[in-house]
Amino acid sequence: MPAIEREITRFQDFLSRQGQKLTQERTSLVREIFSTHYHFEADELLFKMKQKSVKISRATVYRTLELLVKSGLVRRVHLGEEHYHYEHVRGDSHHDHLVCTACGSVIEFNDPELEQRQLDICARKKFTPTFHNLQILGVCDSCHRKGEQPASPDRVMTIGEGAMKLRK
C-alpha cells in the first residue's frame, strides 16, 4: 500500500530533521495506525500490537504517539471522555466531531463558515488562536431511530469498546 509508505517517509523526514531515528517499533506503529485505525486510544493500539504478537511496550507506544503528534501525522482529540483519542491525519484538512453517546460512533465535519466565525470571535477578543477543539455530543440518526435516549453529558460510552484492556 503505497499511501502508508508515504506516511512512513514523512515520519522519517521529521525524525531525521531532529536527529532521531525511524526504528522497527516506530515503523510498525505507524503501519498499524494508518492501516486499520481511525479514532483510537493509546491502550487500544497497545492491545492490537499485542494481539498481532508485535512486542512493543506501553512506554514506546506513548513516546511514538507523542512524536507522531509533533510531526503532524496524528492528531490528539478529546471525544467527550476523560482520556485522549488519537486520529491519523492523511493530509486532509482540519475537522471537528459529532460523537454519538449511544453507540459511540464519530462523525466528522468540516465547516469553513464555523471556522471563520471562531476567528472573528478571537479577533474581537484580541486572542491569537493556535488550535481548537469542538465536540458535539448527541445521538446519531440510526440510534435516534432506534429510540435511543441521549446519555447524560458525563456518562459517555467508550469509543474503542472492542479493545478489552489487559495490562502487563
Next chain:
Amino acid sequence: MPAIEREITRFQDFLSRQGQKLTQERTSLVREIFSTHYHFEADELLFKMKQKSVKISRATVYRTLELLVKSGLVRRVHLGEEHYHYEHVRGDSHHDHLVCTACGSVIEFNDPELEQRQLDICARKKFTPTFHNLQILGVCDSCHRKGEQPASPDRVMTIGEGAMKLRK
C-alpha cells in the same frame, strides 16, 4: 451574600426532589464554589477546604461535584488539559472558552451565530445534539504583547496553578 443563599436553596430543592439531603459538607462546598472560584479543579477545591480547616474528604468532594453537575448548578468543562475543570453556573447562559496557553487565563464568550451554525451542521448530518464543548487555545492579548510564544497544543499550562496538590 444573598446570591449564594439562593444557589444553596436551589441545590436543596434539587436534592430533596430525589430524597437527598443538604448536609453541612455540601453546604460548605457550594459556599466555597460560589464565593471564590470560577474555573477550578476538583483537587484544588479539596485543597482550599483543607486550607480553611474545613474537613471534607476527597470522596465527598467528588460526590458533591457530581450532584452539582446533575443539578445544573455547576458545569464540567474541558479546558485543554487531561482532567476536568468545573465552573459554576449562575443562571447565565451557555458559553465557550478561549484558553491562554501562556498564562492559563480563561476568556468566556457566547456567540449565538456560532451556536446556530452548529445546529445547522447537526441538522445536515441528522444528528440530535445534546451538548457541546468548544475550547479555543491560543495566546491572550496581554501575553501576546509580552511576546509570549504559544505552547504546543499538548503542553498547556495548568489553569489552577496556585493549588499545590497535597494528598493525604
Next chain:
DNA sequence: ATGATGTTGAGACTGAGTCTCAGGTGCGGA
C-alpha cells in the same frame, strides 16, 4: 427507641499516562 435511608471519611483501588534505568541498536568516523 427502632429501623430505614442517606451521608461521611479513610483508604484501597483503577486506569491512563509518565519516568527511570539498565541494556540494546545502529550509524558516522577512524
Next chain:
DNA sequence: TCCGCACCTGAGACTCAGTCTCAACATCAT
C-alpha cells in the same frame, strides 16, 4: 571493520485524577 556515542527500548515503579468500599454516623418517621 570496529568503536563509540547518541538514540531507543522494555520492564516496572510511580503519579495523578477519579472511583469504590465499608464501617460508622446522622436524620427522620413511626
